[in-house]
Amino acid sequence: MALSKIADARELTDQELVDRIATIKLQLFELRMKQATRQEVKPHQFKHARHELAQLMTVTQERNLHAVTVNK
Numbered sequence: 001m002a003l004s005k006i007a008d009a010r011e012l013t014d015q016e017l018v019d020r021i022a023t024i025k026l027q028l029f030e031l032r033m034k035q036a037t038r039q040e041v042k043p044h045q046f047k048h049a050r051h052e053l054a055q056l057m058t059v060t061q062e063r064n065l066h067a068v069t070v071n072k
Contacts, residue, residue, distance in 0.1 A: 004052050009059045017060055024053045 012020065028049050034041045 003048060004055065006055045006059065009052075009055045012056075012059070014063065017056055021053065021056050021060070024049055024056065028053070 009017070009020075028046070031041055031045055031049065
């Protein structure tokens with residue numbers, strides 16, 4: 001499974017970004033719980049989830065900074 005591209009995240013609306021961030025955070029929590037209870041977890045799932053979360057948060061921050069700059 002290839003890592004997601006940031007262009008995909010930039011195409012999302014603000015609400016979709018918020019929803020996706022919440023989903024990824026929940027997914028990471030569930031992965032940590034599985035790992036703590038010694039259930040089978042594929043290590044690359046952590047990497048993919050953290051990577052996508054970072055991209056989504058970057059796009060959110062870019063939009064916030066752009067909104068502040070435009071309003072000045």
